[in-house]
Amino acid sequence: MSGVEMVSGRIHERLKRFEKRSPVPVQEHAASLASELAEGLIHQGWTDEVKELVALFSQPNFKSLLCVHDDVAQRNFEPNLPPIPDDVLEEDEDSVKIVSLVKTKDPLGATIKMDKSTGTIVVARIMRGGAADKSGLIHEGDELKEVNGVSLEHRKPKEILSLLARSQGEVTFTIIPASKEEMSSNKTLFMQALFDYDPNEDPTVPCKDAAVAFRRGDVLQIVSMEDDTWWQACRLGDSNTRAGLIPSQQLHERRVALQRPKALFKPRRVKPPVMEDVDYGAITGIHIAGLRRSFRLGRKSSWAREAARSRRWSTGFHGAVRPPTYKQVIPFHRDPKDKHRLVVLVGPSGVGVNELKRRLLLSDPDHYGVTVPHTTREKRRQENEGVDYNFVSSHMFEEDILNHRFVEYGRYSGHYYGTRLDSVHRVLAEGKVCLLCVHPNKIKHVYTSEFKPYVVFVKPPQIEELRLTRRRVKFICDVDDKNSVRIFSEEDFEDMINLAETLESQCGHLFDKVIINGDIVVAFKELKADLQKVEEAEVHWVPSEWICSSSPTKARRSCGHLDNWI
Numbered sequence: 249m250s251g252v253e254m255v256s257g258r259i260h261e262r263l264k265r266f267e268k269r270s271p272v273p274v275q276e277h278a279a280s281l282a283s284e285l286a287e288g289l290i291h292q293g294w295t296d297e298v299k300e301l302v303a304l305f306s307q308p309n310f311k312s313l314l315c316v317h318d319d320v321a322q323r324n325f326e327p328n329l330p331p332i333p334d335d336v337l338e339e340d341e342d343s344v345k346i347v348s349l350v351k352t353k354d355p356l357g358a359t360i361k362m363d364k365s366t367g368t369i370v371v372a373r374i375m376r377g378g379a380a381d382k383s384g385l386i387h388e389g390d391e392l393k394e395v396n397g398v399s400l401e402h403r404k405p406k407e408i409l410s411l412l413a414r415s416q417g418e419v420t421f422t423i424i425p426a427s428k429e430e431m432s433s434n435k436t437l438f439m440q441a442l443f444d445y446d447p448n449e450d451p452t453v454p455c456k457d458a459a460v461a462f463r464r465g466d467v468l469q470i471v472s473m474e475d476d477t478w479w480q481a482c483r484l485g486d487s488n489t490r491a492g493l494i495p496s497q498q499l500h501e502r503r504v505a506l507q508r509p510k511a512l513f514k515p516r517r518v519k520p521p522v523m524e525d526v527d528y529g530a531i532t533g534i535h536i537a538g539l540r541r542s543f544r545l546g547r548k549s550s551w552a553r554e555a556a557r558s559r560r561w562s563t564g565f566h567g568a569v570r571p572p573t574y575k576q577v578i579p580f581h582r583d584p585k586d587k588h589r590l591v592v593l594v595g596p597s598g599v600g601v602n603e604l605k606r607r608l609l610l611s612d613p614d615h616y617g618v619t620v621p622h623t624t625r626e627k628r629r630q631e632n633e634g635v636d637y638n639f640v641s642s643h644m645f646e647e648d649i650l651n652h653r654f655v656e657y658g659r660y661s662g663h664y665y666g667t668r669l670d671s672v673h674r675v676l677a678e679g680k681v682c683l684l685c686v687h688p689n690k691i692k693h694v695y696t697s698e699f700k701p702y703v704v705f706v707k708p709p710q711i712e713e714l715r716l717t718r719r720r721v722k723f724i725c726d727v728d729d730k731n732s733v734r735i736f737s738e739e740d741f742e743d744m745i746n747l748a749e750t751l752e753s754q755c756g757h758l759f760d761k762v763i764i765n766g767d768i769v770v771a772f773k774e775l776k777a778d779l780q781k782v783e784e785a786e787v788h789w790v791p792s793e794w795i796c797s798s799s800p801t802k803a804r805r806s807c808g809h810l811d812n813w814i
């Protein structure tokens with residue numbers, strides 16, 4: 249233990265002992281007593297001892313010590329607050345705060361503006377390092393009620409500026425503090441982790457004990473991004489509120505890139521045969537009972553298989569591939585009266601997306617709902633309009649395509665099939681949770697603040713478990729030929745795993761939940777429990793862009809040039 253630590257340890261012990269005794273000062277005017285004593289002693293005779301004592305009393309540090317002693321003895325350190333105005337107390341007793349700041353020739357370091365909806369004066373910004381910031385007592389979003397006892401009601405920001413210009417020295421503000429939510433959304437940056445991180449398995453972490461472990465989906469409150477490689481963050485829900493190190497976005501992206509040298513190879517170019525394309529994800533519903541068919545698997549020719557393999561590097565997503573790292577999120581409090589969040593299920597062909605959707609529907613048909621697809625093909629005898637499909641003409645279908653009314657659509661055997669946005673609205677309007685299966689590159693069409701989709705990625709297990717769990721599975725592989733039944737091949741499994749890997753790396757940032765579909769009973773149970781948890785959650789962490797565009801904070805920031813300096 250160092251000398252300093254020993255001394256401070258002893259001081260602490262001594263203070264603890266005195267605290268119990270609740271000491272009272274013997275004397276409240278030690279400074280004046282010392283100067284009186286020095287004067288008296290001089291008159292007694294100028295001996296060496298008197299000289300030494302008078303010299304000691306006149307030393308500035310000794311004088312300061314006695315002054316501090318007197319201040320503490322007289323309790324001069326307690327703030328001297330002006331009386332709280334009665335009318336303000338009656339209005340909102342709990343939330344009023346009185347703040348005194350000392351004004352120098354510099355501004356206080358804050359801007360104010362009028363909140364147009366309420367007509368009140370609010371603090372728009374606090375400038376880092378200014379007097380207001382250093383005091384820690386005034387925050388963005390605080391409502392100003394009075395300045396030096398003068399009410400600000402019906403006053404314009406300009407009038408307040410002149411009021412402040414007149415005040416010298418101490419300025420007293422009566423404030424209604426911003427709600428915690430507003431303060432935190434103003435100042436705090438939340439990131440949702442899109443990967444698991446364990447510092448114990450990271451040899452490069454500067455200090456394991458100072459790092460924070462997290463799992464995919466955890467929300468991290470970012471405290472500092474000053475270092476390019478290691479950010480500081482607290483994990484929400486942790487009892488430990490101390491911030492720790494986490495890999496920065498840049499660092500994690502670099503690591504992932506280094507782990508995947510395969511990505512350097514170009515995809516094989518496969519010449520497609522003459523075959524119409526169809527986006528089979530559009531074909532949904534539980535109306536196909538009994539033996540499951542797989543449209544996506546069923547159409548696989550040798551070309552499709554090759555293409556599926558090459559899709560490992562090209563899955564219809566253009567632009568630079570960015571591995572999932574963090575997503576900036578913001579808390580959203582869903583009103584129970586609001587429509588449910590849309591549930592989007594995605595996964596590689598054959599993994600069990602439709603099977604899970606079917607089980608959810610059967611488990612609670614009054615609670616879950618699915619969209620009814622549109623098609624241009626002829627209605628079959630056993631089919632019902634508006635139940636199995638909405639049957640429309642090609643002309644109507646094409647007009648809807650031009651008007652961007654489809655989440656996704658495609659062509660198969662000369663006919664169009666597609667899921668229209670209004671069919672999603674219809675399910676939600678019934679008060680149901682709408683389950684939508686789409687190709688991952690179509691998520692963007694519903695990735696909006698209106699739908700607030702909760703995206704579940706269904707992932708295949710390891711190949712051994714895939715073989716084991718699917719060994720008896722048969723599916724109809726040609727929609728027009730109910731007798732064309734087959735089982736999964738080894739290539740199907742490989743394609744499924746490869747495509748899952750690609751999808752996860754290319755659009756993992758959109759996935760809220762990853763379900764590994766090994767044992768179907770376990771996967772279904774996990775999915776249902778997770779969806780229930782989401783519905784019951786008080787706080788939903790959603791992408792910040794869904795909320796920010798309409799938030800008053802953003803609005804306030806965006807019109808910064810209108811703020812008035814105080």
Ligand SMILES: Nc1ncnc2c1ncn2[C@@H]1O[C@H](COP(=O)(O)OP(=O)(O)OP(=O)(O)O)[C@@H](O)[C@H]1O
Nearest residue numbers: 540542544545597598599600601602603717766768
């Ligand atoms: N965990 C599982 N264990 C065994 N069989 C499963 C499992 N999950 C799904 N299946 C079966 O695998 C087949 C394909 O599943 P499903 O149709 O749901 O796949 P999909 O992901 O919707 O792909 P596609 O769109 O190509 O149909 C079905 O017969 C389904 O019953």
